[in-house]
Amino acid sequence: EFLSRANDADQIGGDTDYTIAGWFKPDSTADTFMILSMWNSGSTNNSYRLINDFGPLSWKIEQTGAAERTVNSSTSLVAGTTYFFAVGQNTNTDLIFISVNGGAKQTASSGGTITVTTTEQFRVGAQSGASPFYFDGWVDSVSWFREVLADADIADLYNAGNGLDY
Numbered sequence: 001e002f003l004s005r006a007n008d009a010d011q012i013g014g015d016t017d018y019t020i021a022g023w024f025k026p027d028s029t030a031d032t033f034m035i036l037s038m039w040n041s042g043s044t045n046n047s048y049r050l051i052n053d054f055g056p057l058s059w060k061i062e063q064t065g066a067a068e069r070t071v072n073s074s075t076s077l078v079a080g081t082t083y084f085f086a087v088g089q090n091t092n093t094d095l096i097f098i099s100v101n102g103g104a105k106q107t108a109s110s111g112g113t114i115t116v117t118t119t120e121q122f123r124v125g126a127q128s129g130a131s132p133f134y135f136d137g138w139v140d141s142v143s144w145f146r147e148v149l150a151d152a153d154i155a156d157l158y159n160a161g162n163g164l165d166y
Helices: 151-161
Strands: 004-007 018-026 034-036 048-052 056-061 069-078 084-091 095-100 105-107 122-124 139-146
Touching: 004 034, 018 034, 018 151, 056 084, 056 095, 069 095, 069 105, 084 151
Parallel strands: none
Antiparallel strands: 004 122, 018 084, 018 139, 034 048, 034 122, 048 056, 056 069, 084 095, 095 105
């Protein structure tokens, strides 16, 4: 099962700072899976996805006509383990980022302004298209912030693995 929500132009667009954070626990890491996405496996009109593709967790952003931007976490996932993630974009530094379990952000260049023009639905636990890469496990407390959370804020939300209500 997965959650699907209609596309909202205010979610991600153009030159916008944001952080998406939440918790997940994979029951298996043997296959590629999506934790969240606004992505269609059969389209070149995509925006973003948080994916495990037989390695570290990756945050990927793409805009039509431009190269995909990817930043990988330094954490290899283990089935049955609970993880906290924070991903996003900082337009002041032209960086995309990922943090796992409240750790320091791993960053990569965004290549400048990212203008996302997609009609894909926001999904938790899958992506649109012929290859949905369903997530086997649970995802909880996904939150959207219209700002880049500081490392200290991310660490507070992780709260040494105990979580924090926000």
